[in-house]
Amino acid sequence: MIAGYVLSIAGVVLLTAVVSIVAPSGKMGKFVKSMMKLVVLVVMISPFLRLAGGGEWGFEANELGWDEGYLAKSAAMMEAGDERNISAYLQAEYGVAARVTCDRRAEDAFSMRSVTICILDFGINGADEHIDIQESIQRALSEKYGCAVQVSCESG
Numbered sequence: 370m371i372a373g374y375v376l377s378i379a380g381v382v383l384l385t386a387v388v389s390i391v392a393p394s395g396k397m398g399k400f401v402k403s404m405m406k407l408v409v410l411v412v413m414i415s416p417f418l419r420l421a422g423g424g425e426w427g428f429e430a431n432e433l434g435w436d437e438g439y440l441a442k443s444a445a446m447m448e449a450g451d452e453r454n455i456s457a458y459l460q461a462e463y464g465v466a467a468r469v470t471c472d473r474r475a476e477d478a479f480s481m482r483s484v485t486i487c488i489l490d491f492g493i494n495g496a497d498e499h500i501d502i503q504e505s506i507q508r509a510l511s512e513k514y515g516c517a518v519q520v521s522c523e524s525g
Contacts, residue, residue, distance in 0.1 A: 374416055381412045437475075444475035455484065455510065462509075463502055464492035468523075481514040488522040 385405040392398040451471040459467050466489045472482040486506060491499055503520045510518045 377412055378409070381409050385409055440475040444473045444479055447479055448473050451481070451484075455486070459486070459488075459506065463506060465502065465506075466490040466492070481516040483516050484510055484514060484518045486510075486518070486520045488520065491522070 385402075385408070388405050389402055392401045448471040451473070452469040455469045455471070456467060459465050459469075468487045468489060470485040472484075473479050474482050488503070491502065499522065503522070507518045507520045
């Protein structure tokens with residue numbers, strides 16, 4: 370809430386500094402600098418005017434909306450990378466082809482919530498080894514990611 374307000378002021382002050390450097394000298398430069406000072410003043414007092422008018426403190430709705438979208442996108446990108454890595458690990462370590470689905474918490478330092486694995490092909494492993502492979506995969510990934518891991522095989 371306050372962080373958004375401080376960032377808004379800092380951004381406008383930084384913009385004003387850049388405009389002051391770039392602005393031409395003379396009457397036009399003085400006019401531009403005066404307008405930028407007015408913009409800084411408006412940004413500084415706008416939340417207080419909104420409060421005085423019975424509204425809510427400003428700057429928080431947009432900040433939360435942007436952060437949530439960014440965090441969700443970041444979590445989705447991390448999940449996609451995890452799914453590729455786990456799939457490659459399963460192929461290399463166990464010789465199985467699998468469909469992997471990961472779920473990360475965007476709000477909690479991107480920790481892993483769950484991993485779901487559907488084994489599509491056990492490769493050259495015999496029928497008796499399937500249960501052992503599923504348990505071994507579940508145990509290894511549970512230890513690595515510290516979350517619930519579900520392993521199943523596609524029937525058919």
